[in-house]
Amino acid sequence: MGLAVGGALSATAIGLLAAVLPWPRSAVSAVIAAALAVSLAAYDLMVTRVNLLQRRSLIPQEVFLRGHVLGFFRFGIEFGSGVRTFVTSASPYILIVMLLGVPASFTQIIAVGVAFGIGRSVGPLQAVLADDVYWSGDLDRTSRLVERIGSALAAAVAVTAAVSMFG
Amino acid sequence: MPVRPSAPRLALRRLLTSPLLAILLLGGFTLALLTQMRVDWALATVAAASGVSLAGST
Numbered sequence: 001m002g003l004a005v006g007g008a009l010s011a012t013a014i015g016l017l018a019a020v021l022p023w024p025r026s027a028v029s030a031v032i033a034a035a036l037a038v039s040l041a042a043y044d045l046m047v048t049r050v051n052l053l054q055r056r057s058l059i060p061q062e063v064f065l066r067g068h069v070l071g072f073f074r075f076g077i078e079f080g081s082g083v084r085t086f087v088t089s090a091s092p093y094i095l096i097v098m099l100l101g102v103p104a105s106f107t108q109i110i111a112v113g114v115a116f117g118i119g120r121s122v123g124p125l126q127a128v129l130a131d132d133v134y135w136s137g138d139l140d141r142t143s144r145l146v147e148r149i150g151s152a153l154a155a156a157v158a159v160t161a162a163v164s165m166f167g
Numbered sequence: 168m169p170v171r172p173s174a175p176r177l178a179l180r181r182l183l184t185s186p187l188l189a190i191l192l193l194g195g196f197t198l199a200l201l202t203q204m205r206v207d208w209a210l211a212t213v214a215a216a217s218g219v220s221l222a223g224s225t
Contacts, residue, residue: 119218143223150220
């Protein structure tokens, strides 16, 4: 729940930013967004570690001092927002570029944020449900591939969105 | 004494809790939507995939 709220909050900020942009979101901005998305995905595929603008801070354990329910809710909001974390894939950046370049309604932008928060919750949920030692090892082996697949998918959506503007 | 799950059960649990499988499933949905030019829905599924792609920073 908190994760989805966190995602929605980040998306609201992006939606507000998109609303005050000095350029209208059009076919031209969609093409520029697609070009940026492909560049970001190519960067992610080429480097061993993504090093883009981010806060690089972890959510402190003190958030749980106010009780479990409130603590987990606040943790969820901060975790789902994607702001207070290490961003190890270019895909969230591609999402932002897409939302700023591709014509989308405010509701759509919020839905994207909620979906991001839900997707963000998959990792911790799997960690809880899985055999912890195996899960950590599995993640170590596959995390870079998972991060790169995320970026490639996001770039594919950006390119298709741009192409669909001319269809 | 805790009961050890059977090998097929353990394998299934490991498969279902794999971030790689999660992103491949979401990727499949996204690509299927893209072939139908349903960019609006693809935006949502790719956003979820983007969230999953950060599983390593859990």
